[in-house]
Amino acid sequence: MDRGHLHEILETILSVPTAPFHEYHIRDVIIRLLDPCSSVKVDEDEFGNLVVRHGDCDGSPGWIFGSHMDHPGFVEVPVESGYHPETFKVRDRFAFLGGVPESYLRQGFPIKEFDQFAMWDLPAFELRGTQIWSRACDDLIGCAVIVALLIALDRSGIELSCSAVFTRAEEVGFVGAIKLAQSWPFKPDACFVSIETSVAVDRAMMGGGPMCRVGDRISTFDHATTASMLAVAQRRSLKIQRALLDRGACEASGLQAYGIRTAGISVPLGNYHNCGEQNLISPEFVELGDIEGLFDLMAAILEEFPKGPGDCSAALRQRFELGLDTHLPFIEDTAGMFHCE
Numbered sequence: 645m646d647r648g649h650l651h652e653i654l655e656t657i658l659s660v661p662t663a664p665f666h667e668y669h670i671r672d673v674i675i676r677l678l679d680p681c682s683s684v685k686v687d688e689d690e691f692g693n694l695v696v697r698h699g700d701c702d703g704s705p706g707w708i709f710g711s712h713m714d715h716p717g718f719v720e721v722p723v724e725s726g727y728h729p730e731t732f733k734v735r736d737r738f739a740f741l742g743g744v745p746e747s748y749l750r751q752g753f754p755i756k757e758f759d760q761f762a763m764w765d766l767p768a769f770e771l772r773g774t775q776i777w778s779r780a781c782d783d784l785i786g787c788a789v790i791v792a793l794l795i796a797l798d799r800s801g802i803e804l805s806c807s808a809v810f811t812r813a814e815e816v817g818f819v820g821a822i823k824l825a826q827s828w829p830f831k832p833d834a835c836f837v838s839i840e841t842s843v844a845v846d847r848a849m850m851g852g853g854p855m856c857r858v859g860d861r862i863s864t865f866d867h868a869t870t871a872s873m874l875a876v877a878q879r880r881s882l883k884i885q886r887a888l889l890d891r892g893a894c895e896a897s898g899l900q901a902y903g904i905r906t907a908g909i910s911v912p913l914g915n916y917h918n919c920g921e922q923n924l925i926s927p928e929f930v931e932l933g934d935i936e937g938l939f940d941l942m943a944a945i946l947e948e949f950p951k952g953p954g955d956c957s958a959a960l961r962q963r964f965e966l967g968l969d970t971h972l973p974f975i976e977d978t979a980g981m982f983h984c985e
Protein backbone atom coordinates (compact mmCIF):
# COMPACT_ATOMS: atom_id res chain seq x y z
CA MET A 645 0.00 0.00 0.00
CA ASP A 646 1.25 3.47 -0.90
CA ARG A 647 2.44 5.42 2.18
CA GLY A 648 0.81 8.52 0.67
CA HIS A 649 1.27 11.63 2.78
CA LEU A 650 2.86 9.92 5.79
CA HIS A 651 5.65 12.50 6.11
CA GLU A 652 3.33 15.53 5.97
CA ILE A 653 0.93 13.91 8.44
CA LEU A 654 3.80 13.27 10.87
CA GLU A 655 4.80 16.94 10.75
CA THR A 656 1.20 18.14 11.07
CA ILE A 657 0.37 16.01 14.11
CA LEU A 658 3.69 16.40 15.92
CA SER A 659 3.36 20.18 15.63
CA VAL A 660 0.20 20.18 17.75
CA PRO A 661 0.57 20.79 21.52
CA THR A 662 -0.83 18.27 23.99
CA ALA A 663 -0.77 17.14 27.64
CA PRO A 664 -2.69 14.62 29.78
CA PHE A 665 -6.43 15.54 29.77
CA HIS A 666 -5.74 18.37 27.24
CA GLU A 667 -5.81 16.37 24.02
CA TYR A 668 -8.50 18.51 22.31
CA HIS A 669 -6.07 20.12 19.82
CA ILE A 670 -4.81 16.72 18.63
CA ARG A 671 -8.38 15.40 18.48
CA ASP A 672 -9.41 18.34 16.28
CA VAL A 673 -6.51 17.81 13.87
CA ILE A 674 -7.20 14.06 13.57
CA ILE A 675 -10.87 14.79 12.80
CA ARG A 676 -9.87 17.40 10.21
CA LEU A 677 -7.36 15.09 8.51
CA LEU A 678 -9.89 12.23 8.31
CA ASP A 679 -12.80 14.42 7.26
CA PRO A 680 -12.34 14.00 3.47
CA CYS A 681 -12.24 10.16 3.79
CA SER A 682 -15.65 8.85 2.74
CA SER A 683 -14.87 5.30 3.94
CA VAL A 684 -13.94 6.49 7.43
CA LYS A 685 -16.44 7.18 10.21
CA VAL A 686 -15.27 9.12 13.26
CA ASP A 687 -17.11 9.00 16.60
CA GLU A 688 -16.25 10.26 20.03
CA ASP A 689 -17.12 8.20 23.11
CA GLU A 690 -18.52 9.88 26.20
CA PHE A 691 -15.01 10.40 27.60
CA GLY A 692 -13.64 12.02 24.43
CA ASN A 693 -11.67 9.06 23.05
CA LEU A 694 -11.96 8.96 19.26
CA VAL A 695 -13.41 5.74 17.85
CA VAL A 696 -12.79 5.48 14.11
CA ARG A 697 -14.11 2.81 11.75
CA HIS A 698 -12.94 2.12 8.21
CA GLY A 699 -14.83 0.16 5.61
CA ASP A 700 -18.03 -1.80 5.75
CA CYS A 701 -17.37 -3.66 8.97
CA ASP A 702 -20.79 -3.72 10.68
CA GLY A 703 -18.99 -2.44 13.76
CA SER A 704 -16.98 -5.66 14.10
CA PRO A 705 -13.50 -5.41 12.62
CA GLY A 706 -10.86 -7.89 13.79
CA TRP A 707 -8.08 -5.32 14.15
CA ILE A 708 -8.27 -2.19 16.33
CA PHE A 709 -5.14 -0.04 16.13
CA GLY A 710 -4.77 2.28 19.13
CA SER A 711 -2.58 5.20 20.11
CA HIS A 712 -2.83 7.85 22.79
CA MET A 713 -3.12 11.58 22.17
CA ASP A 714 -1.33 12.88 25.28
CA HIS A 715 2.29 13.30 26.35
CA PRO A 716 3.74 14.06 29.82
CA GLY A 717 3.35 17.77 30.54
CA PHE A 718 2.25 20.54 32.87
CA VAL A 719 -1.46 21.11 33.46
CA GLU A 720 -3.58 23.42 35.59
CA VAL A 721 -4.76 21.62 38.69
CA PRO A 722 -8.50 21.87 39.36
CA VAL A 723 -9.05 23.24 42.89
CA GLU A 724 -11.71 20.61 43.63
CA SER A 725 -9.25 17.78 42.91
CA GLY A 726 -7.60 18.13 46.31
CA TYR A 727 -4.40 17.24 44.44
CA HIS A 728 -1.23 18.31 46.26
CA PRO A 729 1.71 17.76 43.94
CA GLU A 730 5.20 17.57 45.41
CA THR A 731 7.01 20.91 45.12
CA PHE A 732 9.37 19.66 42.40
CA LYS A 733 6.34 18.92 40.21
CA VAL A 734 4.92 22.46 40.43
CA ARG A 735 5.68 25.28 38.02
CA ASP A 736 3.72 28.52 38.41
CA ARG A 737 0.05 27.49 38.22
CA PHE A 738 0.87 24.11 36.66
CA ALA A 739 1.65 20.67 38.00
CA PHE A 740 3.51 18.00 36.06
CA LEU A 741 1.62 14.84 35.03
CA GLY A 742 3.47 11.83 33.63
CA GLY A 743 6.43 9.58 34.36
CA VAL A 744 9.57 11.69 34.51
CA PRO A 745 12.17 11.25 37.29
CA GLU A 746 12.43 13.95 39.93
CA SER A 747 16.07 14.72 39.01
CA TYR A 748 14.93 15.97 35.57
CA LEU A 749 11.98 17.98 36.93
CA ARG A 750 14.23 19.77 39.43
CA GLN A 751 16.36 21.26 36.62
CA GLY A 752 13.81 24.03 35.99
CA PHE A 753 13.97 23.57 32.20
CA PRO A 754 11.90 26.29 30.40
CA ILE A 755 8.30 25.54 29.49
CA LYS A 756 5.93 26.87 26.82
CA GLU A 757 2.34 27.68 27.80
CA PHE A 758 -0.79 26.83 25.81
CA ASP A 759 -3.55 28.38 27.96
CA GLN A 760 -4.50 25.61 30.40
CA PHE A 761 -1.38 23.48 29.95
CA ALA A 762 2.32 23.73 29.12
CA MET A 763 4.99 21.60 27.46
CA TRP A 764 8.78 21.67 27.61
CA ASP A 765 10.03 24.51 25.41
CA LEU A 766 11.54 22.19 22.79
CA PRO A 767 11.12 21.97 18.98
CA ALA A 768 7.81 20.44 17.91
CA PHE A 769 9.24 18.81 14.79
CA GLU A 770 12.74 18.67 13.36
CA LEU A 771 14.12 16.42 10.65
CA ARG A 772 17.77 15.66 11.48
CA GLY A 773 19.21 13.38 8.80
CA THR A 774 17.22 10.16 8.96
CA GLN A 775 15.66 11.00 12.33
CA ILE A 776 12.65 12.97 13.61
CA TRP A 777 13.29 14.95 16.82
CA SER A 778 10.29 16.28 18.73
CA ARG A 779 9.07 17.36 22.16
CA ALA A 780 6.42 14.61 21.88
CA CYS A 781 7.15 11.56 19.71
CA ASP A 782 5.31 9.48 22.37
CA ASP A 783 2.64 8.86 21.17
CA LEU A 784 1.96 11.38 18.43
CA ILE A 785 4.02 9.18 16.11
CA GLY A 786 1.47 6.39 16.75
CA CYS A 787 -1.43 8.77 16.07
CA ALA A 788 0.18 9.98 12.82
CA VAL A 789 0.90 6.51 11.45
CA ILE A 790 -2.66 5.32 12.14
CA VAL A 791 -4.14 8.44 10.50
CA ALA A 792 -1.84 7.98 7.47
CA LEU A 793 -2.94 4.34 7.19
CA LEU A 794 -6.65 5.24 7.32
CA ILE A 795 -6.17 7.90 4.63
CA ALA A 796 -4.15 5.48 2.47
CA LEU A 797 -6.88 2.83 2.85
CA ASP A 798 -9.52 5.36 1.85
CA ARG A 799 -7.58 6.46 -1.25
CA SER A 800 -6.73 2.90 -2.31
CA GLY A 801 -10.38 1.93 -2.50
CA ILE A 802 -9.38 -1.48 -1.05
CA GLU A 803 -12.20 -3.08 0.93
CA LEU A 804 -10.54 -3.87 4.23
CA SER A 805 -12.22 -3.37 7.55
CA CYS A 806 -10.33 -2.11 10.56
CA SER A 807 -10.83 0.36 13.36
CA ALA A 808 -8.73 2.77 15.29
CA VAL A 809 -8.95 4.40 18.68
CA PHE A 810 -7.20 7.55 19.81
CA THR A 811 -7.29 7.72 23.58
CA ARG A 812 -6.91 10.38 26.27
CA ALA A 813 -4.77 10.54 29.41
CA GLU A 814 -2.61 7.44 28.91
CA GLU A 815 0.32 8.97 30.73
CA VAL A 816 -1.44 9.03 34.10
CA GLY A 817 -2.45 5.34 34.08
CA PHE A 818 -4.42 4.50 30.90
CA VAL A 819 -7.46 6.55 31.93
CA GLY A 820 -8.86 6.78 28.37
CA ALA A 821 -8.17 3.11 27.65
CA ILE A 822 -9.95 2.04 30.85
CA LYS A 823 -12.99 4.16 29.93
CA LEU A 824 -12.92 2.50 26.50
CA ALA A 825 -12.69 -1.00 28.02
CA GLN A 826 -15.63 -0.31 30.32
CA SER A 827 -17.89 0.31 27.32
CA TRP A 828 -16.01 -1.70 24.66
CA PRO A 829 -17.61 -0.71 21.34
CA PHE A 830 -16.30 -3.67 19.29
CA LYS A 831 -16.95 -7.41 19.11
CA PRO A 832 -15.56 -9.36 22.08
CA ASP A 833 -12.77 -11.14 20.16
CA ALA A 834 -11.54 -8.07 18.24
CA CYS A 835 -7.87 -7.46 18.95
CA PHE A 836 -6.52 -4.12 20.18
CA VAL A 837 -2.97 -3.44 18.95
CA SER A 838 -1.21 -0.68 20.85
CA ILE A 839 0.82 1.43 18.41
CA GLU A 840 3.51 3.10 20.49
CA THR A 841 7.03 4.44 20.73
CA SER A 842 9.20 2.65 23.32
CA VAL A 843 12.71 2.28 24.63
CA ALA A 844 14.42 -0.52 22.71
CA VAL A 845 15.54 -3.30 25.07
CA ASP A 846 17.10 -6.76 24.74
CA ARG A 847 18.64 -7.00 21.28
CA ALA A 848 16.21 -4.50 19.68
CA MET A 849 17.72 -1.28 18.42
CA MET A 850 16.89 1.97 16.67
CA GLY A 851 16.87 1.52 12.91
CA GLY A 852 16.16 -2.20 13.22
CA GLY A 853 12.50 -1.80 12.27
CA PRO A 854 9.28 -1.75 14.32
CA MET A 855 9.30 -3.87 17.47
CA CYS A 856 6.66 -6.57 17.90
CA ARG A 857 5.95 -6.11 21.60
CA VAL A 858 5.35 -9.51 23.16
CA GLY A 859 4.56 -7.77 26.42
CA ASP A 860 5.36 -4.85 28.70
CA ARG A 861 6.32 -4.31 32.33
CA ILE A 862 2.88 -5.54 33.48
CA SER A 863 1.62 -8.23 31.07
CA THR A 864 2.41 -10.57 28.20
CA PHE A 865 0.10 -10.23 25.21
CA ASP A 866 -2.11 -12.48 23.05
CA HIS A 867 -0.08 -15.24 21.41
CA ALA A 868 -2.20 -15.77 18.26
CA THR A 869 -2.15 -12.06 17.49
CA THR A 870 1.58 -11.73 18.07
CA ALA A 871 2.25 -14.86 15.98
CA SER A 872 0.07 -13.49 13.15
CA MET A 873 1.97 -10.21 13.08
CA LEU A 874 5.35 -11.98 13.05
CA ALA A 875 4.16 -14.36 10.30
CA VAL A 876 3.11 -11.39 8.14
CA ALA A 877 6.53 -9.76 8.53
CA GLN A 878 8.24 -13.02 7.56
CA ARG A 879 5.99 -13.61 4.52
CA ARG A 880 6.52 -10.07 3.22
CA SER A 881 10.22 -9.88 4.21
CA LEU A 882 9.52 -6.83 6.39
CA LYS A 883 11.93 -5.75 9.09
CA ILE A 884 10.64 -6.56 12.57
CA GLN A 885 12.20 -6.99 16.01
CA ARG A 886 10.59 -9.28 18.60
CA ALA A 887 11.05 -7.99 22.15
CA LEU A 888 9.62 -7.90 25.64
CA LEU A 889 9.56 -4.12 26.12
CA ASP A 890 9.48 -4.04 29.89
CA ARG A 891 11.00 -0.60 30.48
CA GLY A 892 7.44 0.76 30.36
CA ALA A 893 3.79 -0.26 30.16
CA CYS A 894 1.21 0.41 27.47
CA GLU A 895 -2.56 0.51 27.04
CA ALA A 896 -2.59 -3.12 25.91
CA SER A 897 -2.07 -4.04 29.59
CA GLY A 898 -4.95 -1.80 30.67
CA LEU A 899 -7.37 -3.30 28.15
CA GLN A 900 -6.20 -6.88 28.72
CA ALA A 901 -7.18 -6.53 32.37
CA TYR A 902 -10.77 -6.28 31.06
CA GLY A 903 -10.51 -9.49 29.02
CA ILE A 904 -9.80 -7.79 25.69
CA ARG A 905 -7.29 -9.47 23.34
CA THR A 906 -4.29 -7.22 22.99
CA ALA A 907 -0.92 -6.95 21.29
CA GLY A 908 1.57 -4.20 20.61
CA ILE A 909 3.95 -2.75 18.04
CA SER A 910 6.42 -0.01 18.97
CA VAL A 911 8.82 2.26 17.17
CA PRO A 912 12.23 2.41 18.97
CA LEU A 913 12.42 5.71 20.88
CA GLY A 914 15.37 7.82 22.02
CA ASN A 915 15.24 10.20 25.03
CA TYR A 916 12.07 8.51 26.37
CA HIS A 917 9.77 11.08 28.04
CA ASN A 918 12.28 13.82 27.16
CA CYS A 919 14.93 12.42 29.51
CA GLY A 920 18.17 13.07 27.67
CA GLU A 921 21.80 12.54 28.56
CA GLN A 922 23.37 14.29 31.56
CA ASN A 923 20.02 14.73 33.28
CA LEU A 924 18.91 17.24 30.66
CA ILE A 925 15.34 17.62 29.32
CA SER A 926 15.69 16.94 25.55
CA PRO A 927 13.58 16.22 22.47
CA GLU A 928 12.58 12.59 21.92
CA PHE A 929 13.74 11.05 18.62
CA VAL A 930 12.91 8.18 16.27
CA GLU A 931 14.25 6.82 12.96
CA LEU A 932 12.09 7.64 9.95
CA GLY A 933 12.83 4.20 8.48
CA ASP A 934 11.31 2.53 11.57
CA ILE A 935 8.13 4.61 11.16
CA GLU A 936 7.84 3.67 7.48
CA GLY A 937 8.41 0.05 8.47
CA LEU A 938 5.56 0.33 10.98
CA PHE A 939 3.20 1.70 8.31
CA ASP A 940 4.14 -1.12 5.89
CA LEU A 941 3.70 -3.75 8.60
CA MET A 942 0.23 -2.49 9.63
CA ALA A 943 -0.92 -2.38 6.00
CA ALA A 944 0.41 -5.90 5.42
CA ILE A 945 -1.33 -7.22 8.57
CA LEU A 946 -4.69 -5.99 7.23
CA GLU A 947 -4.04 -7.43 3.79
CA GLU A 948 -2.85 -10.86 5.01
CA PHE A 949 -5.37 -11.28 7.85
CA PRO A 950 -8.36 -9.09 6.86
CA LYS A 951 -10.73 -10.76 9.34
CA GLY A 952 -8.44 -10.44 12.34
CA PRO A 953 -5.60 -12.48 13.85
CA GLY A 954 -5.20 -15.94 12.34
CA ASP A 955 -4.37 -19.35 13.74
CA CYS A 956 -0.69 -19.93 13.09
CA SER A 957 -0.51 -23.15 15.14
CA ALA A 958 -1.11 -25.52 12.17
CA ALA A 959 2.10 -24.35 10.49
CA LEU A 960 3.92 -24.69 13.79
CA ARG A 961 2.64 -28.25 14.32
CA GLN A 962 3.78 -29.18 10.80
CA ARG A 963 7.26 -27.89 11.59
CA PHE A 964 7.47 -29.79 14.86
CA GLU A 965 6.19 -33.02 13.28
CA LEU A 966 8.77 -32.76 10.50
CA GLY A 967 11.41 -32.64 13.20
CA LEU A 968 9.84 -35.69 14.81
CA ASP A 969 9.95 -37.62 11.48
CA THR A 970 13.66 -36.98 11.01
CA HIS A 971 14.29 -38.66 14.35
CA LEU A 972 12.27 -41.82 13.58
CA PRO A 973 15.40 -44.04 13.24
CA PHE A 974 16.47 -42.96 16.73
CA ILE A 975 12.99 -43.68 18.10
CA GLU A 976 12.94 -47.15 16.50
CA ASP A 977 16.45 -47.90 17.65
CA THR A 978 15.60 -47.27 21.27
CA ALA A 979 11.97 -48.53 21.26
CA GLY A 980 12.96 -51.85 22.84
CA MET A 981 14.26 -50.05 25.90
CA PHE A 982 10.81 -48.45 26.45
CA HIS A 983 8.53 -51.47 25.88
CA CYS A 984 6.77 -49.71 22.96
CA GLU A 985 7.66 -52.08 20.04
Ligand SMILES: [Zn+2]
Nearest residue numbers: 716782815917
Ligand atom coordinates in the same frame (compact mmCIF):
# COMPACT_ATOMS: atom_id res chain seq x y z
ZN1 LIG B 1 4.59 7.76 27.44
